[in-house]
Amino acid sequence: MDNMTLIVLLLILMGVAYQLGLTRSRAVASTTSGRMNSRPGYYGWLVALWCGLPALLVFVLWTLLEPSVIRSVVFSQLPPEMANLPSQQAGNLMRRLGDIASGYGVSGDPAPYEVAAAETLARLRGIGELAKIAVMASLALAGLFIARGRIRPQLRARTHVEKVINAGLLLCSGVAILTTVGIVFSMFGEAMRFFSFVHPLDFFFGTTWNPRFSSTGHGNYGDFGLLPLLWGTLMISIIALLVAVPVGLMTAIYMSEYAPSWLRSFAKPVIEVLAGIPTIVYGVFALMVVGPFFSSLGDMVGIQIRSTSALTAGFVMGVMIIPFVSSLSDDIISQVPQSLRDGSLGMGATKSETIRQVVLPAALPGIVGAFLLAASRAIGETMIVVLAAGNSPILHANPFEAVSTVTVTIVNQLTGDTDFASPQSLVAFALGLTLFVITLGLNVVALYIVRKYREQYD
Amino acid sequence: MANSTMDSTVDPRARIQRQVENSLRRRHAREKRFRRFGLTAVMLGLAFVAVLFVSIFSRGLPAFWQSTLTLDVRFDPAVLDMGPPPQAQPEESPRDFEQRLNAWNFKLTMANWNTILEDALISAKPDLEEHRRQLRKLFTSGAKYRLRDMVAEDPSLIGQTRRVKLLADAEVDVWVRGNIDRSLPDARLQLSPEVRRIADQLHDDGILNVSFSTTLFTNSDSRSSPASAGLAGAFMGSLFMMLVVILLAVPVGVASAVYLEEFAPKNRLVDLIEVNINNLAAVPSIVFGLLGASIFINWFRLPLSAPLVGGLVLSLMTLPTVIITTRSALKAVPPSIRQAALALGASRVQTVFQQVLPLAIPGILTGAIIGVAQALGETAPLLLIGMNAFVANIPSTPFEQSTALPVQIYLWQGNEMRNFFEARTSAAIIVLLLMMISLNAFAIWLRKKFERRW
Numbered sequence: 001m002d003n004m005t006l007i008v009l010l011l012i013l014m015g016v017a018y019q020l021g022l023t024r025s026r027a028v029a030s031t032t033s034g035r036m037n038s039r040p041g042y043y044g045w046l047v048a049l050w051c052g053l054p055a056l057l058v059f060v061l062w063t064l065l066e067p068s069v070i071r072s073v074v075f076s077q078l079p080p081e082m083a084n085l086p087s088q089q090a091g092n093l094m095r096r097l098g099d100i101a102s103g104y105g106v107s108g109d110p111a112p113y114e115v116a117a118a119e120t121l122a123r124l125r126g127i128g129e130l131a132k133i134a135v136m137a138s139l140a141l142a143g144l145f146i147a148r149g150r151i152r153p154q155l156r157a158r159t160h161v162e163k164v165i166n167a168g169l170l171l172c173s174g175v176a177i178l179t180t181v182g183i184v185f186s187m188f189g190e191a192m193r194f195f196s197f198v199h200p201l202d203f204f205f206g207t208t209w210n211p212r213f214s215s216t217g218h219g220n221y222g223d224f225g226l227l228p229l230l231w232g233t234l235m236i237s238i239i240a241l242l243v244a245v246p247v248g249l250m251t252a253i254y255m256s257e258y259a260p261s262w263l264r265s266f267a268k269p270v271i272e273v274l275a276g277i278p279t280i281v282y283g284v285f286a287l288m289v290v291g292p293f294f295s296s297l298g299d300m301v302g303i304q305i306r307s308t309s310a311l312t313a314g315f316v317m318g319v320m321i322i323p324f325v326s327s328l329s330d331d332i333i334s335q336v337p338q339s340l341r342d343g344s345l346g347m348g349a350t351k352s353e354t355i356r357q358v359v360l361p362a363a364l365p366g367i368v369g370a371f372l373l374a375a376s377r378a379i380g381e382t383m384i385v386v387l388a389a390g391n392s393p394i395l396h397a398n399p400f401e402a403v404s405t406v407t408v409t410i411v412n413q414l415t416g417d418t419d420f421a422s423p424q425s426l427v428a429f430a431l432g433l434t435l436f437v438i439t440l441g442l443n444v445v446a447l448y449i450v451r452k453y454r455e456q457y458d
Numbered sequence: 459m460a461n462s463t464m465d466s467t468v469d470p471r472a473r474i475q476r477q478v479e480n481s482l483r484r485r486h487a488r489e490k491r492f493r494r495f496g497l498t499a500v501m502l503g504l505a506f507v508a509v510l511f512v513s514i515f516s517r518g519l520p521a522f523w524q525s526t527l528t529l530d531v532r533f534d535p536a537v538l539d540m541g542p543p544p545q546a547q548p549e550e551s552p553r554d555f556e557q558r559l560n561a562w563n564f565k566l567t568m569a570n571w572n573t574i575l576e577d578a579l580i581s582a583k584p585d586l587e588e589h590r591r592q593l594r595k596l597f598t599s600g601a602k603y604r605l606r607d608m609v610a611e612d613p614s615l616i617g618q619t620r621r622v623k624l625l626a627d628a629e630v631d632v633w634v635r636g637n638i639d640r641s642l643p644d645a646r647l648q649l650s651p652e653v654r655r656i657a658d659q660l661h662d663d664g665i666l667n668v669s670f671s672t673t674l675f676t677n678s679d680s681r682s683s684p685a686s687a688g689l690a691g692a693f694m695g696s697l698f699m700m701l702v703v704i705l706l707a708v709p710v711g712v713a714s715a716v717y718l719e720e721f722a723p724k725n726r727l728v729d730l731i732e733v734n735i736n737n738l739a740a741v742p743s744i745v746f747g748l749l750g751a752s753i754f755i756n757w758f759r760l761p762l763s764a765p766l767v768g769g770l771v772l773s774l775m776t777l778p779t780v781i782i783t784t785r786s787a788l789k790a791v792p793p794s795i796r797q798a799a800l801a802l803g804a805s806r807v808q809t810v811f812q813q814v815l816p817l818a819i820p821g822i823l824t825g826a827i828i829g830v831a832q833a834l835g836e837t838a839p840l841l842l843i844g845m846n847a848f849v850a851n852i853p854s855t856p857f858e859q860s861t862a863l864p865v866q867i868y869l870w871q872g873n874e875m876r877n878f879f880e881a882r883t884s885a886a887i888i889v890l891l892l893m894m895i896s897l898n899a900f901a902i903w904l905r906k907k908f909e910r911r912w
Binding site: 158162165166168169170172173174175176177179180182183186187189190246247248249250251253254255257258259263267270271273274276277278279280281283284285287288289319322323326350351352353355356373376379380381382383386387407410411414415420428429432435436439440443444447 | 506713
C-alpha cells in the first residue's frame with residue numbers, strides 16, 4: 001500500500017468519524033434535557049480531528065525516520081569494513097541493496113553478505129509497512145472512539161476545534177519564517193564551506209574572476225574575486241535606472257497630472273503589461289532585437305557596440321522596471337495632499353512649476369524609496385543578464401562591452417552541477433548570500449524611507 | 459544698454475510689463491516642454507510594448523507553419539519483413555510474450571525506413587531515382603519514427619499505401635522558406651547543392667509545401683530531429699508546477715493571510731512574520747533557486763528536474779504574493795460585517811470563515827491567479843534545480859524529469875541551429891505569453907464581475 005492510498009484511506013476514515021460524531025451528538029442532544037454546548041457539526045469535526053491528527057502525525061514522523069532506522073539496522077549487519085563508508089558510497093550501496101531486495105537484480109553477482117543484507121532490508125521494510133499501517137489504524141480508531149465517547153452537552157467542542165484551526169493557521173504563517181530560515185541557513189552553511197577553500201578577503205576584494213575547473217579537485221582553484229561581478233551588476237543596474245527612472249517618473253507625473261482620462265484608461269494598463277511579461281521573454285527580446293539594433297546603431301555612429309553588452313542588458317532591464325517605477329511613483333504622487341497643489345496654483349505658479357517645486361519635493365522621500373526598490377529589482381534580475389550581458393567577468397568601464405553579473409555567475413556555476421563539494425559550485429552560494437544581503441539592505445532602507453514619509457501626511 | 463536706460467526713464471511700468479511678459483512666455487514654454495516630456499515618456503512606454511509584441515509575434519508566427527512533404531507512402535512488405543505482430547499464446551508465460559513482442563518492435567524499429575521514404579518520393583517523382591542516396595536528407599529523422607508508430611499501432615498497414623504528411627528536415631525548411639541567405643557559398647550552407655535543388659523542385663511541384671503544423675503542440679523537445687521539436691513536454695511540466703503551486707502556495711498563503719489579518723495578536727512573533735513576508739517578496743527569484751538546490755536537492759535528495767521540486771521552489775517564491783494580495787482582499791471587507799457577525803454571537807472563527815472569507819473570495823482568487831502566472835513565467839530558479847536538462851518525454855507525473863515553458867525558451871534560444879530555432883523560440887514565447895495573458899484576463903474578469911463597492 002503506498003502512502004497516497006494510506007492518506008486517502010485516512011481521509012475517508014475522518015469523513016466517517018465526522019458522521020459518527022454528528023449522529024452521536026444528535027443522539028446525546030435528544031436524550032438529555034440540557035442544551036448542547038456547540039452545534040452538532042463541531043462534535044463531528046472534533047471526532048474527525050481526534051481520529052485523523054494523531055495518525056497523521058505518526059505517519060509523518062514514521063516516513064521521515066523509517067529510512068534512517070532501517071539503514072542503521074542493515075548496516076550493522078554488514079561486514080565491519082563496510083560500516084564506515086563515506087556517505088556517497090553508502091548511499092550507492094543502499095540503493096544496490098534496495099535493487100536486490102526488490103527483485104530487479106543488479107549488474108554483477110551480489111556478494112553473499114549483500115544478499116543477506118538485502119533480505120533483512122526486504123523483511124524490515126515489510127514489517128515497517130505493516131507496523132505503520134497497524135499503528136496508524138489503531139491510533140485513528142482509538143481517537144475516534146474515545147472522542148465519540150466523550151461527547152456530552154458540557155463538552156466545548158467548538159472551542160477545541162477553533163483552537164486546532166488557530167494552530168493550523170499559525171503553522172501556515174510559520175512557513176514564511178521557515179523559508180527565510182531555510183534561505184539564510186542554506187546560504188550561510190554552503191558559503192562557509194566555500195570560505196574554507198577561499199579566503200573571504202580574496203573573495204570580497206579580489207579583482208579577477210577566473211575560477212579553474214580542476215579535475216583533480218585539489219590545489220589551485222583559480223581566482224574568485226567578487227568585484228568584477230559586482231561592478232557589472234552595478235553598471236547594468238545604473239543603465240537600467242537611467243532608462244526606467246526618467247521614463248517611469250515622467251509617465252507617472254503625466255498620467256496623474258495631465259493625461260485626459262481616455263489616455264489614462266488606455267495607456268496605464270498597457271504599460272502595466274510590461275510588468276507581467278516573464279523575464280525570459282525580455283532576455284530573448286534583448287538578444288534578438290535590441291542587441292543587433294544597438295550594434296548597427298553603433299556602426300552608424302562609428303562606435304563599436306557589442307550586441308550582447310551592458311548597454312543591451314541594462315536598457316531592456318530598464319524597460320522591464322518602467323511600470324514598477326511608474327506605479328510606485330504614481331501612488332506616492334497621488335498621496336501628496338491636494339491642498340499643497342491648490343496653494344501653489346493659487347499663488348500663480350504654472351502646473352509644471354507646481355509639480356517640480358511643490359509636489360516632487362513633497363513626494364521625494366517616497367520616490368527615492370521607489371528607486372531603491374527598483375534598484376534592488378534590477379540587481380536581482382537574472383534571465384535578461386544571462387542572455388544579453390555577454391558574460392565576461394572583467395573589470396572595465398565601457399558600457400558597450402560585455403560584462404558579467406552576480407546572478408549570471410550563480411547560474412553558470414551551479415547549472416547542472418549537484419555535487420556541492422568544489423569551490424566552483426559552492427561559490428554560487430557565497431554570491432547568493434551577497435545578493436541576498438544587498439537586496440535585503442536596499443529593501444529595508446527603501447521601506448524605512450517610504451514609511452517615514454507616509455507619516456507626514458496621515 | 460542705452461536702450462534700457464532710456465526705457466526706464468521713459469516708462470518704468472511698460473518695462474516691468476515687458477519683463478513679466480517675457481518671463482511668462484518663458485514659463486509657458488517651459489510648461490509646454492514639461493508636458494511634452496511627459497507625453498513622450500508615455501509614448502515611449504507604449505512604443506516599448508508595441509515593439510516587443512510586434513517583434514515577437516512577427517518572428518514567432520511563421521513557426522506555426524512548417525515545411526511538410528505530402529506523399530503516398532507504401533509500407534512495402536519486402537522492407538518490412540518482420541511479419542505480423544506476435545499474438546499471445548495460451549501456453550506461454552506473459553514474460554515470454556512480452557519478449558517476443560519486444561523483439562518484433564525492435565525489428566520494426568530497425569527496418570530500413572529510409573528506403574520506404576525514398577521509394578515514396580520516387581514514386582511521386584520518378585526522375586529522382588538517380589539521387590536516391592540524397593533523398594533521405596529531405597526528411598527530418600522523426601519522420602521514420604512517425605511511420606514506425608503508424609505501423610506499430612496498426613500492423614495491417616504493411617503492404618498498403620497511405621497518404622501521409624511528413625515533416626521536412628529543419629535545414630530544408632530553412633532553405634525553402636528563404637530564412638537563410640541563398641547566395642551564401644556552398645561551404646557555409648548545411649545542405650548539399652543537390653539536395654537544395656531537389657528541395658526547390660519539390661517545392662515547385664507542390665509536394666513539399668509549407669502548411670500549418672501542430673507539431674509544436676503535440677511533440678516534445680527533440681535533439682536528433684529539430685523539425686519535430688515541440689512544446690508538449692515543457693507544457694506538461696509547467697502545468698504540473700502550476701498544480702503544485704495551486705495546491706501548496708494558495709492554501710498556505712491564504713491561511714497565513716487569514717491568520718495575520720484576522721487572528722494575530724500583537725506580539726513579537728507576529729511582527730517577525732510580517733517583516734519576513736515583506737522581505738521575502740523582495741528576495742530575487744534566483745535565491746529561491748539556490749534554496750531549492752541546497753535544501754530540496756542536496757539535503758532531502760528529491761529528484762533533479764522534477765516538476766514537484768520546481769513547484770515547491772515556485773510555491774515558496776509566490777507565497778508572499780499570495781499572502782499580500784489575500785491580506786488586501788481581507789482588508790477590503792468592511793469591519794461592519796465582522797462587528798455584525800460578532801454581535802449576533804458568532805465566534806471569531808465563525809465570523810471569518812462564514813462571513814469574511816466568502817466576501818473576500820474574488821480578491822483572493824485574483825491574487826492567487828496573479829501568483830500562479832508569476833510562477834508560470836519564472837525561469838532562473840528552475841535552472842538551478844536541473845530543469846534545464848534535455849527531456850524528450852512528455853511527463854505524466856510530477857515526479858518525472860521535465861522542463862518548463864520558460865526553460866524550453868531558454869534552451870531553444872541557445873540552440874546552434876539559429877535559422878530554425880529563432881522562430882521556434884519566438885513561437886514558444888507566443889504560447890507562454892498567451893497563457894499568461896489569458897490567466898491575467900481571467901483575473902481581471904473575476905475582479906470586474908465580483909467586485910463589490912461597500
